[in-house]
Amino acid sequence: MLTVENLSFAYDTVPVLKNISFTIQKGQHIALIGASGCGKSTLLKIIYGLMDVDEGTLFWDDQQILGPAYNLVPGQENMKFLSQGFELQAFRTVEENIGQYLSNFEPELKRGRVNELLEIVEMTAFANTKVENLSGGQKQRVALAKALANRPEVLLLDEPFGNIDNFRRSSLRRNLFAYLKRNKITSITATHDKTDILSFAEETIVIHNGEIIEKGNTLDIYNNPKNYYIASLFGEVNELPIQSVLPEKQDSGILLFYPHELQIIDNAILTARVKKSYFNGNHYLIEAVFKNSIIFIEHPKFIENSKEIGIQISAEIVDARLQM
Numbered sequence: 001m002l003t004v005e006n007l008s009f010a011y012d013t014v015p016v017l018k019n020i021s022f023t024i025q026k027g028q029h030i031a032l033i034g035a036s037g038c039g040k041s042t043l044l045k046i047i048y049g050l051m052d053v054d055e056g057t058l059f060w061d062d063q064q065i066l067g068p069a070y071n072l073v074p075g076q077e078n079m080k081f082l083s084q085g086f087e088l089q090a091f092r093t094v095e096e097n098i099g100q101y102l103s104n105f106e107p108e109l110k111r112g113r114v115n116e117l118l119e120i121v122e123m124t125a126f127a128n129t130k131v132e133n134l135s136g137g138q139k140q141r142v143a144l145a146k147a148l149a150n151r152p153e154v155l156l157l158d159e160p161f162g163n164i165d166n167f168r169r170s171s172l173r174r175n176l177f178a179y180l181k182r183n184k185i186t187s188i189t190a191t192h193d194k195t196d197i198l199s200f201a202e203e204t205i206v207i208h209n210g211e212i213i214e215k216g217n218t219l220d221i222y223n224n225p226k227n228y229y230i231a232s233l234f235g236e237v238n239e240l241p242i243q244s245v246l247p248e249k250q251d252s253g254i255l256l257f258y259p260h261e262l263q264i265i266d267n268a269i270l271t272a273r274v275k276k277s278y279f280n281g282n283h284y285l286i287e288a289v290f291k292n293s294i295i296f297i298e299h300p301k302f303i304e305n306s307k308e309i310g311i312q313i314s315a316e317i318v319d320a321r322l323q324m
């Protein structure tokens with residue numbers, strides 16, 4: 001179990017993380033989300049033991065995680081940190097890089113392990129290619145395989161799929177998380193991409209300005225976002241005054257809805273005017289003006305600019321949001 005208690009950290013005098021506490025069970029997959037600059041990478045580096053904290057303690061089971069002031073070689077032995085810059089040896093092949101820290105005593109075993117890792121990251125065809133001749137996304141995949149090579153207990157991933165094209169990203173993500181689950185490897189993934197989160201992280205931690213503002217079951221956080229900031233980390237979000245949705249209610253609060261929760265129908269009580277339709281593949285994202293504010297709605301068809309549309313939100317969703 002990873003236990004982080006009352007952790008605070010500042011670069012020089014600028015506080016970056018404030019009073020962070022959480023625990024992660026062995027084998028769990030956690031997403032770390034928050035706006036750019038909120039402190040995600042810094043937290044991963046501290047967990048890995050690359051920096052000394054100003055306050056607080058960190059433990060992996062009963063072993064305290066200490067920073068460079070206490071460790072000659074910073075970095076936890078049983079963890080791997082895949083940072084945004086990958087530490088690969090440019091003039092050596094993919095195979096050599098992945099196997100760099102594997103024992104040479106049993107060459108068959110080593111070969112088998114490297115082949116298994118090449119398959120996980122879908123790089124078998126590049127086994128003998130020098131790293132300097134790879135694309136950014138391919139390097140990222142090699143770095144991932146190298147991080148897994150010595151079977152870490154904890155994998156810390158900083159935007160792990162950032163450079164990888166969509167075509168590969170989905171299968172790589174599925175392969176990786178299935179491998180981590182099978183091998184009971186704990187993971188913490190700092191990410192901006194909601195597809196990294198929704199299917200693969202059981203729990204999510206939300207950071208805002210260096211503080212944890214939400215943590216819990218990923219689907220609960222997505223389905224019941226406590227505020228606009230949290231909802232917006234999952235994509236576009238509409239912030240509608242309660243009275244604009246339910247005019248009969250004497251309530252000055254606001255409700256949050258994702259674009260797919262709004263429906264465009266004929267003869268609705270609520271109306272909006274279309275500003276632009278954005279093609280998104282399997283749907284259009286309709287930008288419209290509703291009571292002087294911009295809203296976004298997912299819709300299967302293109303709608304011309306300036307057209308008046310009717311909007312409906314299911315009573316079930318409105319009720320769920322009212323109860324939050």
Ligand SMILES: Nc1ncnc2c1ncn2[C@@H]1O[C@H](COP(=O)(O)OP(=O)(O)OP(=O)(O)O)[C@@H](O)[C@H]1O
Nearest residue numbers: 011012016034035036037038039040041042043190
């Ligand atoms: N070495 C450093 N020295 C001083 N300030 C730093 C250093 N590294 C990061 N910071 C600052 O600390 C804050 C948190 O940075 P961090 O990289 O942890 O954010 P992040 O949430 O990972 O951002 P992103 O999502 O853009 O990667 C930022 O304001 C950043 O400018």
